[in-house]
Structure formats: C-alpha cells, structure tokens
Amino acid sequence: MTVQILMPALSPTMTEGKLAKWLVKEGDVISSGKVLAEIETDKATMELEAVDEGVLGKILVPAGTEKVQVNRPIAVLLAEGEKVSATNGAQSPAAPAPAVASPPVSKPAAPSPAPAPPAAAAPADEPQYSTWKTQSVREALRDAMAEEMRRDPSVFLMGEEVGEYQGAYKISQGLLDEFSHDRVIDTPITEHGFAGLGVGAAFGGLRPIVEFMTFNFAMQAIDHIINSAAKTLYMSGGQMGCPIVFRGPNGAAARVGAQHSQCYASWYSHIPGLKVVAPWSAGDAKGLLKAAIRDPNPVIFLENEILYGQSFPVPDTADFVVPIGQAKVERQGKDVTLVAFSIMVGKALKAAEKLAMDGIDAEVINLRSLRPLDTATIVASLRKTGRIVTCEEGWAYAGIGAEIAAKVMEEAFDYLDAPITRVTGKDVPMPYAANLEAMALPQVADIVAAAKAVCYR
Amino acid sequence: MAKDPVAKDRAPSKVAAARPGGPATPAQLIQFYRDMLLIRRFEERAGQLYGMGLIGGFCHLYIGQEAVVVGLQSCAQPGDSILTSYRDHGHMLACGMDPKGVMAELTGRAGGYSRGKGGSMHMFSREKGFYGGHGIVAAQVPIGTGLAFAHKYKKDGGMSFTYFGDGAVNQGQVYESFNMAGLWQLPALYVIENNMYGMGTSVERASASPDLWKRGEPYKLKCMSVDGMDVQAVRAAGLEAAAHIRAGNGPVLLEAKTYRYRGHSMSDPAKYRTKEELQKMRTEHDPIDHLRAVLLEAKALDEEAFKAIDKEIKDVVIAAADFAQKSPEPDPAELWTDILVA
Numbered sequence: 001m002t003v004q005i006l007m008p009a010l011s012p013t014m015t016e017g018k019l020a021k022w023l024v025k026e027g028d029v030i031s032s033g034k035v036l037a038e039i040e041t042d043k044a045t046m047e048l049e050a051v052d053e054g055v056l057g058k059i060l061v062p063a064g065t066e067k068v069q070v071n072r073p074i075a076v077l078l079a080e081g082e083k084v085s086a087t088n089g090a091q092s093p094a095a096p097a098p099a100v101a102s103p104p105v106s107k108p109a110a111p112s113p114a115p116a117p118p119a120a121a122a123p124a125d126e127p128q129y130s131t132w133k134t135q136s137v138r139e140a141l142r143d144a145m146a147e148e149m150r151r152d153p154s155v156f157l158m159g160e161e162v163g164e165y166q167g168a169y170k171i172s173q174g175l176l177d178e179f180s181h182d183r184v185i186d187t188p189i190t191e192h193g194f195a196g197l198g199v200g201a202a203f204g205g206l207r208p209i210v211e212f213m214t215f216n217f218a219m220q221a222i223d224h225i226i227n228s229a230a231k232t233l234y235m236s237g238g239q240m241g242c243p244i245v246f247r248g249p250n251g252a253a254a255r256v257g258a259q260h261s262q263c264y265a266s267w268y269s270h271i272p273g274l275k276v277v278a279p280w281s282a283g284d285a286k287g288l289l290k291a292a293i294r295d296p297n298p299v300i301f302l303e304n305e306i307l308y309g310q311s312f313p314v315p316d317t318a319d320f321v322v323p324i325g326q327a328k329v330e331r332q333g334k335d336v337t338l339v340a341f342s343i344m345v346g347k348a349l350k351a352a353e354k355l356a357m358d359g360i361d362a363e364v365i366n367l368r369s370l371r372p373l374d375t376a377t378i379v380a381s382l383r384k385t386g387r388i389v390t391c392e393e394g395w396a397y398a399g400i401g402a403e404i405a406a407k408v409m410e411e412a413f414d415y416l417d418a419p420i421t422r423v424t425g426k427d428v429p430m431p432y433a434a435n436l437e438a439m440a441l442p443q444v445a446d447i448v449a450a451a452k453a454v455c456y457r
Numbered sequence: 458m459a460k461d462p463v464a465k466d467r468a469p470s471k472v473a474a475a476r477p478g479g480p481a482t483p484a485q486l487i488q489f490y491r492d493m494l495l496i497r498r499f500e501e502r503a504g505q506l507y508g509m510g511l512i513g514g515f516c517h518l519y520i521g522q523e524a525v526v527v528g529l530q531s532c533a534q535p536g537d538s539i540l541t542s543y544r545d546h547g548h549m550l551a552c553g554m555d556p557k558g559v560m561a562e563l564t565g566r567a568g569g570y571s572r573g574k575g576g577s578m579h580m581f582s583r584e585k586g587f588y589g590g591h592g593i594v595a596a597q598v599p600i601g602t603g604l605a606f607a608h609k610y611k612k613d614g615g616m617s618f619t620y621f622g623d624g625a626v627n628q629g630q631v632y633e634s635f636n637m638a639g640l641w642q643l644p645a646l647y648v649i650e651n652n653m654y655g656m657g658t659s660v661e662r663a664s665a666s667p668d669l670w671k672r673g674e675p676y677k678l679k680c681m682s683v684d685g686m687d688v689q690a691v692r693a694a695g696l697e698a699a700a701h702i703r704a705g706n707g708p709v710l711l712e713a714k715t716y717r718y719r720g721h722s723m724s725d726p727a728k729y730r731t732k733e734e735l736q737k738m739r740t741e742h743d744p745i746d747h748l749r750a751v752l753l754e755a756k757a758l759d760e761e762a763f764k765a766i767d768k769e770i771k772d773v774v775i776a777a778a779d780f781a782q783k784s785p786e787p788d789p790a791e792l793w794t795d796i797l798v799a
Contacts, residue, residue, distance in 0.1 A: 156610070182610070188640070193599050193633025200603020200617075203588055204538060206610060227593050228600060235579035237572035238795040240588070272796050296798035 002082065003052045004073040007061070010039060010046045012254045013306055016067045017041045019074060028056045030077060037063075037074070042138065042309045043170045054078050129315035138308040140282035141171050141247075144289035145209060147318050149179055152207060155293055158185035158194060159211030159248075168213045169249065169308055195221030195246070199228045202244040202298075209293060212248035215264045215302065222267075229298040230273030245292045247301035250278070251342060251393045252441055254306065258429035261437075263394030265341070268300040269371040269403070275324055276371040278302040280345035282312035284368055287322025295324060302370075304343045327374035329381065333363035336451045337381040339404060340391035341367040344442065348391050351447035360455055370400060378404060379412045386417030387454040391447055396424040418454040423447050481692055483757040485531065489688045490752060491766055493523035493745050496547040498774045499556055500719075503546065503563055506778060507723050512563045516577045519547035521718040524744035525650050526551040528691025529618060529713075532699045533586075536613060538604035540588040540597045541620035543578035544650075544717075548620060552585040556773055560781035568784030572791060595621055595628035598647070602634040605645035605708070616644035616702050624655020626669050632676070635710070639677035642707040646698050647673070649712040650685065656721040657729040673710030685713030686742040689751070716742065 007017065018040040024030065030050045037048045057078035061068055068074065135143070149155045156179075161168045163176040163186040176184040187194040191212065198208040212218045218225065225246060232240045252261040268276045275297055279285040285303070292299035314320070330345060331352050340348040345366045352362035363381050367374065382388055388408060390401030401422035408420060426440045481489065500518040507516050519526075522544075530551040533539065541548045549559050554570065562569025562580050570580040578592040588604060591597040601619025608615040625631060626649060638645045649669050653660055660667050670682040679701055683694040691713060698709040716738045720727040727735075752758045758766075 188633075188636060190633040190636065192630045193602075193637055196596060196599025196630060197603035197606055197634070197637060200588075200600035200605075201607045201610070202603070203600065204604040204607025204611075206607050223593060223596065224599065228591070228596055232579075232581075232589070233798065234795045235571055235575040236581040236589075236795075237570065237574050239571075239581050239583055241798045243798075275797070 001079050003077040005075040005077055007068045007070050007072045007074050009070040010041050011043055012256050014041050016069050018066045019061050019063060019068050022059060022063045024056050026056050026059055030054055030056055052077055129317060131316040132313045133316045134311050135282045135314045136309055136311045137282045137285045138171055140286035140314055141289055142173055144286045148290055148293040155207045156183040157209045158187055160187055160189055160213050162211050191217050191220040196224040198244055199224050199242060202242045203240055207243045209245045215248050215250040216260050216262055226271050230271050241296050242298050243296045245299045245301055249305040250302035251304050252430060257432045261430035265302060265370055265394055266399045274298055274300055276300045277324055277369045278342040280342055280366050283314045284322060286314055287320050290321045291324050307343055325369045325372040325374060327368055327377040328366045330366045331364040333361040335361045335385055336387040336455055337363045337385045338389050338391060339365045339378055344391040344393060347444050348447055350444045354448050355451055362451055375407050382412050382415050386415060388420045389423060389450045389454060391423045393425050395427055396422050399424060421450045421454050423450050481689060486752060489527050490748050492527045492551060494770045496523045496550050497745060498770050499550060500546060502774045502778050514576055516723045517544040518719045519544055522650055522652060522715045523547060524688035524691050525685045525713045525715050528688040529695040531692050532695035536615040538586050538588050538617040540601050542597060542622060543592045545590045549580060549587055552587045554582050554585050556777035557780040560777040561784045564781040566781060566784035567787045573787040595625035595631050598631045598634045602638050602645055605643040608644050618646050620648045620650055623651040623660050623669060627663060635673055635676035635678055638708040644702045645708040646702055647710045650715055651712055652715050652717040670712035679709045681711045683713050685715030686744045688744055688748055
C-alpha cells in the first residue's frame with residue numbers, strides 16, 4: 001500500500017520549513033527509524049525519520065525547497081513490489097501518514113497571522129529613511145543586539161541556549177561566532193540566579209541583555225527584576241542605576257498549555273522603575289531593542305513567538321532607533337480607535353480591513369511601549385473618533401486595557417461617545433485543546449464585534 | 458581543586474602577589490579595635506534612637522559580629538565590591554562610609570546615604586564599593602556573583618565580598634549562584650555569617666547539615682571555616698581566601714561562626730535562646746574584649762590609650778546621632794525623583 005510521507009511540524013508554531021537535504025534516494029529500501037531527510041525550521045535543523053517501512057517510490061519535493069507547508073506530501077513510500085503511479089502526486093487525497101511519530105498536526109483554529117503586507121512607504125509618523133529592507137522579527141532582534149554589541153563593549157548577552165545552540169528560538173544566531181564566549185554566555189537553567197547575576201553585573205558597570213527562554217520562566221526571577229533591578233535606584237537616592245534588558249517571548253505561543261501561555265504585560269507595567277515595551281513589527285523589534293539596550297534603566301522587552309517568523313520592512317541603517325514611550329498610528333481612521341500591542345496589532349489591522357467593508361473607518365494604534373504609556377497619542381485619536389476598543393491577549397482583570405480605560409476617563413472623558421470596550425483573553429488558564437485555545441484568545445472577529453458595538457452598529 | 462579551563466588563561470594577579478599575607482601588625486590591630494568599637498557604639502546609639510522613635514521600621518543591629526566584617530574588609534582593596542543583607546550598618550562603617558550619612562539614613566533624613574529614601578536596609582556607596590544593603594534574604598548572593606562577573610569581564614583585578622547569614626543558606630538562589638561562580642571561576646568571596654539563628658530559628662532547626670561551610674563543595678568552591686569572634690583569625694582566613702581568588706583560582710566560601718547579642722531586629726525579644734547562652738558569649742567570646750586583652754598583653758596600648766580611643770569613638774557616634782537628628786527630612790519633591798535615570 002502506498003504511504004505518503006508528509007512535511008512534519010517540528011515545533012508548536014511551525015507552519016512551513018525548508019527541505020534542506022534528502023538522505024535517501026528513490027528506490028532505497030526504507031526501514032522504520034531510518035533518517036530520510038533534513039528539515040530546516042526557523043529554529044533548527046532537524047532529522048526526519050521514517051515511521052513506515054517500504055521502498056522510496058518517488059521524491060515529490062526536491063532538496064533545497066524553501067517554505068514547504070506542514071502536511072504537504074514530500075515523498076511516496078511503496079510496499080514491496082508496488083510501482084509508483086503517475087497519480088501518486090502531491091494532490092493525492094489518500095489518507096496521509098505522518099512521517100514522524102507525533103500526532104497529526106491540526107492547525108489551531110486561531111488564524112495564524114500571515115506575514116504583514118510590506119508597507120509601500122515609510123509610515124508618516126517616523127523619520128523618512130531612504131533605504132528599507134524586508135526582515136523577519138527574528139532577524140531584526142538579532143541585528144539590534146549585534147549592532148549594539150559592536151557599538152558598546154559593555155553590552156553582553158546571557159541566557160539559556162543563547163550561545164552554542166544559537167538561541168532556543170534562533171534569535172541569537174551567529175552572535176557567539178562574532179562575539180565569543182566572553183560576551184555570549186550560555187547559562188545553566190537557573191532563572192532566579194542569572195537574573196540576579198545580571199542585575200549585579202549592571203550595578204558593576206556592564207549592560208547585560210538577559211534572555212528568558214520565555215517570560216513564563218521569568219516568574220522564577222521576578223524578585224530580582226522588581227526588588228533588585230527596578231527599585232534600587234530609588235532606594236539608593238539615585239546612586240545605583242541598573243541598565244539591563246530582560247527580553248524573551250511573552251504571551252501565547254500555540255498549543256503549549258497554561259504554564260507556557262501567559263501575557264505578563266500588565267504585571268511588569270505595574271512597577272515604577274521599569275520600562276516595558278512590546279514590539280509588533282520587525283521595525284519595532286529592531287528600533288525598540290536598540291533603544292532598550294541604550295537605556296540606562298531596566299527595560300522589560302516582551303517579544304512574541306508567533307511574530308518571530310513574520311517579515312516587515314525595516315529601515316536599512318544602524319541609526320534606526322525607536323524611542324521608548326512613543327506609540328505609532330499604524331492606520332488612520334475616523335470612526336473608532338483600536339489600541340493594541342504586540343501580536344494584537346496585526347489582528348487589529350485585519351479587523352480594520354473587515355470593518356472598512358462595513359463602512360467603519362478604524363484607526364489602529366500600535367502602543368509599542370506600555371510603560372511609559374503614550375497616552376497623548378491615544379487621546380489625540382479619541383478626540384477624532386470618540387470611541388476606543390483596547391486589544392490584548394492578556395486577561396482583562398487589572399490589564400493594560402483597564403489602565404487605558406482609566407487613563408482615558410481621567411484625561412479625556414468628555415470626548416467619549418461610547419463606553420471603552422476591552423477585547424482580551426478569556427479569564428481562564430490557557431487550555432490545550434485547539435478549539436478551546438482559539439476561544440480563549442482574542443480573535444479578529446471579537447475586535448470587529450466590539451468596534452461595531454461601540455459604533456452602535 | 459580542579460581548575461576550570463577559563464581560569465588558565467587568567468594571569469595571576471600582580472596585586473595578589475604583592476600584598477602582605479602575614480599576621481596583622483600592631484598598628485593594624487589597633488585600627489581593628491577602633492573599627493569594631495565604632496560599629497559597637499554606633500549600633501548601641503542606633504538602638505537608643507530607635508527606642509526614642511527617631512528610627513522607624515526594621516532595624517537590625519550587628520552587635521557581637523563586629524570581628525567578621527572588620528577582619529575581612531582589611532583584606533579588601535580599592536575597586537572591590539562589597540554587599541550584604543539588611544544587617545548592614547557594620548559593613549558600611551567597615552567600608553569607610555561616613556557614620557553621619559549612615560545614621561541620617563536610619564532617621565530618614567536628607568543627609569542620609571539614600572537621601573532618606575532607603576532606610577536601614579537600603580544604603581549604597583559606589584565610591585566606597587558598597588553595593589547594599591539588600592532586604593530580601595539571599596538576594597545579594599546572585600547580585601554579588603554578578604559584580605564578580607563584572608570584575609572578570611572588565612579584567613579590573615577586583616573581587617566581590619558577599620556576606621549573608623545562616624538563615625539565607627537555605628535559599629535556592631545561593632546555590633544557583635555558587636554553581637555559576639564555580640562554573641565560570643568568578644572572583645567571588647561568599648561569607649556566611651553564622652550567628653546561630655535565622656530570626657528565631659536555630660541552625661539545627663533549619664539546616665539538615667549544620668556544617669554550612671561545606672555547602673560550596675559540590676560547586677568547586679574552596680570551602681573554609683573560621684572563628685568569627687576572633688578578628689585576627691578572620692583576617693588570616695580572609696587573606697588566604699582573597700589570595701586564592703585574586704590568583705584566578707575561583708570562588709571561596711567562608712563560614713564565620715559568630716553571635717548576635719541583640720534580637721533579630723529591634724522588635725525581637727529573643728526568647729528562643731537562654732540568657733546563659735548569651736551571657737557566655739559576651740563574657741568569654743566578645744571580639745572587642747578579646748582584642749583589647751591581646752593589645753594590653755602585647756603592651757601595644759595602655760589603659761589611658763584605650764580611654765582616649767573610647768572617647769574619640771564616642772564623639773564620632775554622638776556627632777553622627779546629632780547630624781541624623783538635625784538633618785532635615787527630604788524635600789517633598791524627592792518623592793518623585795530617582796525612579797528612572799533620565
């Protein structure tokens with residue numbers, strides 16, 4: 001019986017990958033466990049092992065093919081004596097057998113954000129740059145660190161798997177080669193310890209970038225982030241500055257359950273003495289990370305795993321820095337203001353497109369910084385639209401949307417034509433099941449519905 | 458002890474080779490006496506001001522433990538980093554910080570080291586290499602490890618002195634720090650000031666193994682133990698430890714066995730130990746009385762000279778207390794300063 005070998009999903013967020021190399025050829029006898037090919041994901045190069053036995057009938061995707069979608073048939077395995085037929089192609093509806101032992105990957109019902117459309121020109125509210133290049137968020141973060149490490153020898157990177165492994169999410173790829181073990185430091189799995197060590201190094205005159213594999217693990221270290229990094233300047237009467245960046249992916253990834261899917265934006269934004277930023281685009285990521293590394297204060301830099309692989313235009317110059325504390329109007333509109341940060345900016349922009357089809361002209365604000373919060377940009381937008389919908393992945397209770405609502409009440413109550421509405425994650429721990437996870441996370445449709453509600457439509 | 462490959466390319470410190478490693482000279486011993494007496498009198502006065510309501514909140518006195526910090530800080534060099542827990546007044550004085558500025562911080566005044574915004578547990582002096590004053594038990598241990606990391610990164614020849622109590626040794630972050638310091642052969646001296654009680658819980662009731670000094674062994678730390686009531690012994694141990702560290706041989710853990718005469722903090726009646734235990738320590742092991750006897754025996758000082766020192770120290774402490782009461786409270790505008798570096 002013919003068995004299709006499919007492109008496997010090799011990580012929770014992988015949707016496509018590169019078929020780097022075939023290690024078998026057509027006609028080879030395949031036994032279970034034999035390494036068939038090398039697959040490059042955006043995180044690592046992995047070996048694809050055979051599950052079923054047979055003869056490799058036909059290779060459907062040649063070596064070197066980029067962007068092979070997960071679950072696409074890449075080869076056909078024949079039972080002995082069987083012949084490959086012309087119809088045994090990629091479009092065969094025959095039940096596919098996954099090539100790896102993992103359960104079949106069904107994409108979560110949550111819409112996986114497609115790469116954002118490249119902007120035709122520089123956004124109006126940013127200085128005009130003459131040359132732009134398209135980069136993934138991952139590359140932008142790496143370049144920001146590399147540029148700042150070249151610029152300032154006191155900048156160093158530490159964290160789990162940042163060096164020899166090239167980053168658990170490949171963010172630090174190539175940095176070890178360029179900057180050596182002296183400045184790219186692989187730590188043991190010891191978040192509390194290395195966060196405190198980083199604070200001490202900052203007190204000692206260095207500028208550490210501390211990577212948490214994800215911010216979920218930073219809960220082990222939060223005492224040092226808050227009690228040691230954020231408060232010591234005040235407690236020392238201004239003597240003890242702590243120039244340090246704590247960075248890593250924050251919020252939900254995909255199908256990793258409650259302990260690995262949480263947004264910490266409101267936790268850190270609560271703390272005087274910290275700056276908190278949450279980039280969306282590659283430009284945000286690069287410009288804000290450079291600003292964070294140069295900042296003389298502790299900065300919490302909240303990335304998003306799902307955005308790492310998405311590409312955006314980025315100004316092609318080492319001078320590009322995004323000042324902390326400035327929001328960006330990503331889309332102009334006059335009927336309702338959608339305020340979002342991180343991955344929710346993309347969802348808000350999609351919602352704005354859908355709203356436009358219904359004749360509602362939405363303005364989209366990308367907060368970029370959560371502390372300090374650019375209230376002026378929010379209020380300026382409100383004065384135009386009279387309506388605000390806040391969008392965040394985190395829980396509503398004491399969240400960023402709650403803070404924005406309070407700020408707007410205090411500063412611009414008279415401009416509100418409708419109650420501020422929050423689109424947030426549901427007030428439950430993140431479920432694993434694909435359908436429940438999609439329900440727990442705020443979706444484009446939720447933003448559309450909320451915007452219509454505040455427009456009384 | 459096996460050397461980490463990282464340590465091999467570290468040239469032996471010229472400073473370490475040049476420093477005198479012998480016992481303290483009579484002049485040094487006299488200075489130790491002054492330093493210990495200053496801490497004792499300062500703390501007594503702080504206790505008095507606390508009783509008068511001039512010092513608020515938590516206030517942890519160092520009386521009884523003076524020999525530890527005085528002996529060890531005599532092994533420090535300019536550029537080294539020193540940090541400790543919230544029982545920090547003695548360490549600041551031993552680092553050469555101004556008693557006036559320390560006392561004024563205790564009273565929460567503008568003339569304090571943190572301009573009144575830190576209090577007893579939170580004071581710093583970059584100038585003197587004192588990095589706090591940390592209020593969370595054991596938090597100073599990774600921070601001190603980070604300062605050692607910075608010394609190694611900058612190749613400035615410095616080392617960190619991180620003090621913590623027997624109560625802190627059961628915090629996980631201590632061992633996270635030991636592991637990284639051992640792994641990377643950092644120039645760090647960890648000092649356990651074992652005063653026998655973590656607040657009201659004796660070491661025996663808190664630690665499965667009471668030999669605290671052995672706890673660095675699994676992490677490639679050189680492990681040492683010393684009588685923390687004898688300043689000469691402490692200095693000797695400190696010199697050995699510092700020479701080891703400055704030569705690039707990696708971190709050291711030193712347990713100093715000591716005793717605090719007062720309660721954990723001002724509000725602690727210390728009912729968890731007997732009066733006899735305390736009395737025995739005071740009469741038989743007091744570090745200041747002990748050194749006084751040594752100096753008399755050696756005829757380094759006579760009674761008249763001791764009286765002169767007592768008066769001189771008393772005057773310094775009275776001046777500090779006076780300053781701490783006369784210094785104004787911080788300007789209301791200070792509420793909003795020092796939150797972020799502009």
